[in-house]
Amino acid sequence: EVYGETAPKSGLIRFVISPHGDVVPDVACGLPGRGLWLQCRRDIIVQACAKNFFSRAARRPVKPDTNLSDLVEQQLAKRCVDIIGLARRAGDVISGFDDVRDWLRRHAAADQAGVVIAARDGATDGVTKIAALAQAAAPSVARVRVLTAAEQGRALGRERAVHIAIRRGPLADKFINE
Numbered sequence: 628e629v630y631g632e633t634a635p636k637s638g639l640i641r642f643v644i645s646p647h648g649d650v651v652p653d654v655a656c657g658l659p660g661r662g663l664w665l666q667c668r669r670d671i672i673v674q675a676c677a678k679n680f681f682s683r684a685a686r687r688p689v690k691p692d693t694n695l696s697d698l699v700e701q702q703l704a705k706r707c708v709d710i711i712g713l714a715r716r717a718g719d720v721i722s723g724f725d726d727v728r729d730w731l732r733r734h735a736a737a738d739q740a741g742v743v744i745a746a747r748d749g750a751t752d753g754v755t756k757i758a759a760l761a762q763a764a765a766p767s768v769a770r771v772r773v774l775t776a777a778e779q780g781r782a783l784g785r786e787r788a789v790h791i792a793i794r795r796g797p798l799a800d801k802f803i804n805e
């Protein structure tokens with residue numbers, strides 16, 4: 628399953644080999660060197676490490692970190708936090724249960740909502756209510772639950788944030804892609 632497939636780059640993660648032979652995730656696609664691409668799925672990354680994919684693709688012995696999939700997840704989470712921070716500075720973020728709920732009621736039907744983000748460790752009751760409202764108001768609105776409340780809070784300069792919405796636009800699209 629790991630070998631020989633082609634897919635759009637938006638669903639792939641790039642890896643490079645360091646001069647010391649370490650496998651380094653390059654989620655920003657900015658590191659020098661020949662890229663080795665894998666589907667952005669934890670099981671695929673684990674399988675690639677177990678089946679020596681990186682050594683074969685690099686045509687030399689390399690050392691993938693035992694926690695390579697965790698490193699990828701951390702880098703992707705950081706990118707998502709950075710995008711939320713950019714959206715906040717651009718004035719495109721709505722946060723807090725009441726504000727997100729009210730904003731969805733007013734703007735989702737006008738197709739202005741881009742993405743609704745709920746913390747994966749947020750209370751199920753509130754997360755379910757916001758998701759139902761988003762689904763009813765604008766079924767095309769992306770609903771994401773991948774970051775913790777602390778990670779989302781860091782993007783907004785506070786301790787925790789469970790509910791966030793990003794207005795439709797390039798930053799919402801970029802967040803969804805990440």
